[in-house]
Amino acid sequence: xxxxxxxxxxxxxxxxxxxxxxxxxxxxxxxxxxxxxxxxxxxxxxxxxxxxxxxxxxxxxxxxxxxxxxxxxxxxxxxxxxxxxxxxxxxxxxxxxxxxxxxxxxxxxxxxxxx
Amino acid sequence: xxxxxxxxxxxxxxxxxxxxxxxxxxxxxxxxxxxxxxxxxxxxxxxxxxxxxxxxxxxxxxxxxxxxxxxxxxxxxxxxxxxxxxxxxxxxxxxxxxxxxxxxxxxxxxx
Numbered sequence: 168x169x170x171x172x173x174x175x176x177x178x179x180x181x182x183x184x185x186x187x188x189x190x191x192x193x194x195x196x197x198x199x200x201x202x203x204x205x206x207x208x209x210x211x212x213x214x215x216x217x218x219x220x221x222x223x224x225x226x227x228x229x230x231x232x233x234x235x236x237x238x239x240x241x242x243x244x245x246x247x248x249x250x251x252x253x254x255x256x257x258x259x260x261x262x263x264x265x266x267x268x269x270x271x272x273x274x275x276x277x278x279x280x281x282x
Numbered sequence: 283x284x285x286x287x288x289x290x291x292x293x294x295x296x297x298x299x300x301x302x303x304x305x306x307x308x309x310x311x312x313x314x315x316x317x318x319x320x321x322x323x324x325x326x327x328x329x330x331x332x333x334x335x336x337x338x339x340x341x342x343x344x345x346x347x348x349x350x351x352x353x354x355x356x357x358x359x360x361x362x363x364x365x366x367x368x369x370x371x372x373x374x375x376x377x378x379x380x381x382x383x384x385x386x387x388x389x390x391x392x393x
Contacts, residue, residue: 169324200380210370210383223380257324259381268332270315271372271381273325 170194171260171274179280185246188277192239192260198222199241200261200271201233205254216241248281284309284375288384295361296392303356303387305371314354315372315381316345325370361391
């Protein structure tokens with residue numbers, strides 16, 4: 168158990184709908200990362216937050232948004248869902264990302280299926 | 283833009299054999315990570331390599347880092363079936379430290 172908690176584990180929804188994925192980082196970790204893993208795209212970085220502020224953005228679609236709350240949990244919102252959004256969505260957390268021996272620990276993921 | 287490439291993408295090997303997975307990255311980084319992923323599961327941290335020449339070993343896996351060549355290797359010694367998984371290397375970008383992952387190497391160890 169990495170200490171990173173993601174809910175829900177599985178989500179099945181229809182095209183055009185909106186869903187929210189939730190992530191609770193490890194105790195003490197300030198940085199949260201979101202990744203999308205699909206069969207043909209590998210692990211794609213979406214977005215990173217540090218202590219409530221957005222720090223880095225990857226190829227995140229405009230239909231997707233995220234935020235990190237004061238209690239450090241994070242939510243990833245996916246809207247106007249398309250079939251191609253079906254994937255495993257991982258959250259990872261780390262302490263200060265600049266610290267030399269820091270590392271990211273991954274949650275169990277949310278498997279999103281859009282039908 | 284930082285690019286991370288792994289090869290091979292797929293590796294099927296017999297138990298007891300040795301093999302090496304390679305990870306190349308395109309820009310300077312001060313560290314590199316290796317992760318393991320079982321099908322449909324999360325990513326498990328294997329190694330954190332922090333400096334040029336760093337070598338770490340855990341069981342039948344040994345990882346090394348050459349920052350000058352921008353190359354890391356993951357060597358598998360006397361493979362066993364339990365090592366079957368996908369292995370990813372990841373490199374943090376400077377400044378923001380977002381982790382860019384390699385394409386992954388799917389390893390299958392045949393009995």
